[in-house]
Amino acid sequence: MEVTQVLHMNGGSGETSYANNSLVQQKVICLTKGMREEAISSLYRSMLPRSLAVADLGCSSGPNTFLVISEAIKSVEKLCRELNHQSPEYQIYMNDLPGNDFNNIFKSLDSFKEKLCNEIIEAGHGIGSCFFNGVPGSFYGRIFPTKSLHFVHSSYSLMWLSKVPDGVENNKGNIYMASTSSLNVLKAYYEQYQKDFSLFLKCRAEEIVEGGRMVLTFLGRRSDDRSSEECCYIWELLAMALNDMVSKGIIKEEQMDTFNIPQYTPSPSEVKFEVQKEGSFSITSLEVTVVPWNAYDNGNAFDSECGFSKSLSNGGYNVTKCMRAVAEPLLVSHFGEAIIEEVFSRYQQILTERMSKEKTEFVNVTISMIRRA
Ligand SMILES: C[S@@+](CC[C@H](N)C(=O)[O-])C[C@H]1O[C@@H](n2cnc3c(N)ncnc32)[C@H](O)[C@@H]1O
Numbered sequence: 001m002e003v004t005q006v007l008h009m010n011g012g013s014g015e016t017s018y019a020n021n022s023l024v025q026q027k028v029i030c031l032t033k034g035m036r037e038e039a040i041s042s043l044y045r046s047m048l049p050r051s052l053a054v055a056d057l058g059c060s061s062g063p064n065t066f067l068v069i070s071e072a073i074k075s076v077e078k079l080c081r082e083l084n085h086q087s088p089e090y091q092i093y094m095n096d097l098p099g100n101d102f103n104n105i106f107k108s109l110d111s112f113k114e115k116l117c118n119e120i121i122e123a124g125h126g127i128g129s130c131f132f133n134g135v136p137g138s139f140y141g142r143i144f145p146t147k148s149l150h151f152v153h154s155s156y157s158l159m160w161l162s163k164v165p166d167g168v169e170n171n172k173g174n175i176y177m178a179s180t181s182s183l184n185v186l187k188a189y190y191e192q193y194q195k196d197f198s199l200f201l202k203c204r205a206e207e208i209v210e211g212g213r214m215v216l217t218f219l220g221r222r223s224d225d226r227s228s229e230e231c232c233y234i235w236e237l238l239a240m241a242l243n244d245m246v247s248k249g250i251i252k253e254e255q256m257d258t259f260n261i262p263q264y265t266p267s268p269s270e271v272k273f274e275v276q277k278e279g280s281f282s283i284t285s286l287e288v289t290v291v292p293w294n295a296y297d298n299g300n301a302f303d304s305e306c307g308f309s310k311s312l313s314n315g316g317y318n319v320t321k322c323m324r325a326v327a328e329p330l331l332v333s334h335f336g337e338a339i340i341e342e343v344f345s346r347y348q349q350i351l352t353e354r355m356s357k358e359k360t361e362f363v364n365v366t367i368s369m370i371r372r373a
Helices: 023-031 033-047 063-083 102-122 183-207 229-247 253-257 268-278 315-335 337-355
Strands: 051-057 089-096 130-136 149-155 208-220 281-292 361-371
Touching (some): 023 033, 023 063, 023 281, 023 315, 023 361, 033 149, 033 208, 033 281, 033 361, 063 089, 063 102, 089 102, 149 183, 183 268, 208 268, 229 315, 229 337, 229 361, 315 337
Parallel strands (some): 051 089, 051 149, 149 208
Antiparallel strands (some): 281 361
């Protein structure tokens, strides 16, 4: 499987789209707002750039794509008023893999700009010119010119690996690291993560100006155990649905045995270790947050500044939709289109049953860094 060709979230704005099913990720973006504000404000104060280049890596398509960008621009505009400075020009770069629905982003650009201008003007501020750019390509390679970026952000994207690790052929019956995976499988996943993340850091070190900032959020884990339930359980339950279908002869065993998710959910110490080893960035903060699998937990929508106001109580249904928006293209490319409805219907039953008995949450690791001189 060529991950860069196959991996993308469900596009468009329909029922199963990422745009309509990314509340968990939105909640995570809101939880990490303080770290981004600190980073962009201190960056602006220390550099006072006339032109500010901001990149969101793995931006996908949907409301989250613009959330971080608008927040960053608002923070800088507020600061400009406080310091009595003229607004900078903004160069905004939205990056994702080529299969991402960039058209959907571009189509909503005008309404986003209008809304942002109105909000900023209502707050009594002006706004500098904004220039938007789509940047298709893998962030595990160079995607920007040398020393061209001031602020880099990425949320819920860097746990995706550049490829399924080599040497996981014996991970039979599993689709990710699991409690029943052999040690060689756990080691192969970790080594692929190390290779990918250190390459990511090396590329960004070339592209970010000295003193520039980077804030990254990974889906991760707290435990030192790589196959801990806190990061692997969500995929183990999907494997259960697929294995049921193998036992009924709907999916071939060989197909199941050759499917592995190209993801790695690191612990804070693993993230820190790679950053220190690569050496180009100094760490200003490293935090762990948690978010329930069901973004509408307790029947109440998360309704902070993110503005959710719906109330949905069927957790299994919500989580299935969220996971489907993320994993459907990978599953279709490996198993074909025909089994998809049944996979997700079985997955929903399993999720509903487990979530009624167990506390289920995603663990997030966020790191804030400065490009060293
Ligand atoms: C779960 S979405 C997160 C989107 C958005 N940042 C959010 O928080 O809602 C992960 C995104 O990362 C992108 N992605 C994964 N690997 C990537 C890579 N190597 N280069 C660029 N984007 C990548 C995926 O295509 C997907 O759109």
